[in-house]
Amino acid sequence: MTSVAVPTPVGAPFFAYRDGVLHVEDVALPELAARHGSPLYVYSRAALRAAWQRYAEAIEGRDLLVCYGMKANSNLAILREFARLGAGFDIVSGGELARVIAAGGESGKVVFSGVGKQAWEMRAALAAGVLCFNVESQAELRRLSDVATAEGRVAPVSLRVNPDVDPKTHPYISTGLKENKFGIAIADAPEAYRLARDLPGLRIVGVDCHIGSQITEMSPYLDALDKLIGLLDTLRADGIRIHHLDIGGGLGIRYQDETPLAPKALVDAVAARLQARGYADIGLVMEPGRSLVGNAGLLLTQVEYLKPSDAKHFAIVDAAMNDLLRPTLYDAYHGVLPVVPRAGQTHLYDVVGPVCESGDWLAKDRELTLAQGDLLAIESAGAYGMVMASQYNTRARAAEVLVDGHHVHVVRERETVAALFAGEAMLPD
Template sequence: MMHRYQNQQLMLEDCSVAALAERFGTPLYLYSQVAIEQAFNAFAEPLKGRKHLICYAVKANSNLAVLNLLARLGAGFDIVSGGELARVMAAGGDPAKVVFSGVGKTRAEMAQALKAGIHCFNVESVAELDRLNAVAAELGLVAPVSIRVNPDVDAKTHPYIATGLKENKFGIDIRMAPDAFRKAASLPHLKVVGVDCHIGSQLTQTQPFVDAIKRLIELEQQLQADGIVLSHLDIGGGLGVSYTDEQPPTPAQYLAQVLPLIPANLTVVLEPGRALVANAGLLVGRVEMTKDNGFKRFVILDTGMNDLMRPTLYQAVMPVLAVKEAQNQGPVSDLVGPVCETGDWLAKDVPLAAEEGDLVAIGGAGAYGFTMSSQYNSRPRAAEVMVRGDEALLIRQRETVENLWAGEQLLPEASC
């Protein structure tokens, strides 16, 4: 984390958060460039000497500046839509380092990715194998495929972000996987290059990763005996971060446990998202007013669930940082937004002395913050700023009210 207090004021790197809020307005997303660089290098360093590809999960934070920074560091990208592929390419990413995940790829998206020359498709069903083969045949191309296997491993995380159990929609059941691989190998416009699994997000223990990879290695050896030789093993993403009191393994600790399990001839592919950007980000809001109903005190910000969905959607507990350090001590309060929903809350039962006009930041907001934001209640989306040292660059302009209805039109008078 690159935020700290200096002279009782919250700083991100060497920038005053209060000064940035005054300059760019609120709600405001702030990202530390150094934090992103350090997080990427924490994965890259332990992988030196191994054939590897670190594919950043674009869905975590898809701002072009973030993608461009990671591309410059040598990252590949894990995408889940044609729109994300277009973003990667607009940001200078190399399509040959892109893996395309997701259960519902359209024919148009498949054609787009094939023409771009991506590294591989992470195929999630037998139906997708047939569709991809047909699209590749129409283009006269061969699609590189890695089959996503569901190893039925309990990731011990929130049920909405657990993806490796047999009841989840993702991947092909590991017991059915050999037949799927044989089918893929038989289709003329597919080339089998790897096996993939991703068991969930915000994992704070290493053992589920180890269990899943052991099952993948057993499958890889079985496939090799059947004459299907793989070139890479994609171990997915999901490594958790510390929002408040979580204690996940570091990338080095995680990789020390899993790399020895993987044969040296296989390229190791990883898909970290949250672990690269979450703790690089702050969401800053200004207090509009406070309210005490005799039962509970509310601190009402100008930012809410439309800007940051994680607390509402996942009951996520994220750190609250008063921009004036002394205000972190005060009456127990719920931090809420202006959206017309009871679910519009950012934190519950936190000590906070902030009053009207004061600034409050939510930590850990670099992942699944802006990318999940919306214009609900006709609220323009926030600005985004990248901080490096004592410099700050606006990397997304704040939406205007007119942006809210761009593309819409009134009915002609004759139809009313």
């Protein structure tokens, strides 16, 4: 019998081949496809906990709050899991705040980021008692002051500072350069802090900085930190006390051959530099998202057709850009694994979906041995997968399941076609 080579999943050991079949923890993926259909998002609870443990090691013995950047994956079951483990939450909308509350998260461990906060969102966050607002402009400071004063409350604020540091990542997920829309230019930050000090209804609590996502090197963080320490010196001279420094998130994961940065290594380096500059007593906040969930999930999809041509071999699958947008949006790489590897001739395939767009692809030029009906696992889909899914082409969104050992929990039911237009209305005849 010809032996079939099996690859090592990036999510190992929580995603692994057993007897030639890809499993998530103790559950075989073909069983999930048979019971729940495809496309299907599949998460590992053990992988989520292991990712959190890497941050728990950084927290130990320090005044450090880890706020999960929930825009990466906002499923209530995942939020609840991180809340149980002690996480705070980094939110960017009133809707995300509602999700945190619904999942049982602590509002007092929430930081509210985002460049375009509306008045109703500010009121909701004030009523909930969030830890702080990460304010991104002087105009936002004035609006927040007005809202807080009208509500008879005091809003804790941390100004998001843009240090003009290159995070060495994809330009769409770079947020710390001066041409990005995020934050207040570091040269303008002292003036903004003085405004915050003088406006009614505001209380300064921190400094915030988030330079980007999928960062795999230490140097961008430390370059930004040096600039932030200079700002802390200026604020101290102005008599403005800062209780915490939020160094953001953005730690990368392995999609292909990256070497991710360990949270503890980063925090150790940051703490050492702060101590050397006289800020040993300042609290730290982090906002990781992708690094907590990215490699804890995959997208399961079935090959509908194989379409060879002179120019390309296409594997047309039932998942599409509306299910996983990252390849189309960022030209992002996701590993593709055969759920049951087979022997035979390999071809270079583009794995594409049925959406009516040339940009509808999940992977390009992958060496695979395939037959119609095969199942494929799109790796590293736990972050920015389901949260970015749409209903384009009137396609119902996928279900989500969370595997815990040999138990399978449906944490989002598959959307029905009828639900897609249930809220619409036709004009009268």
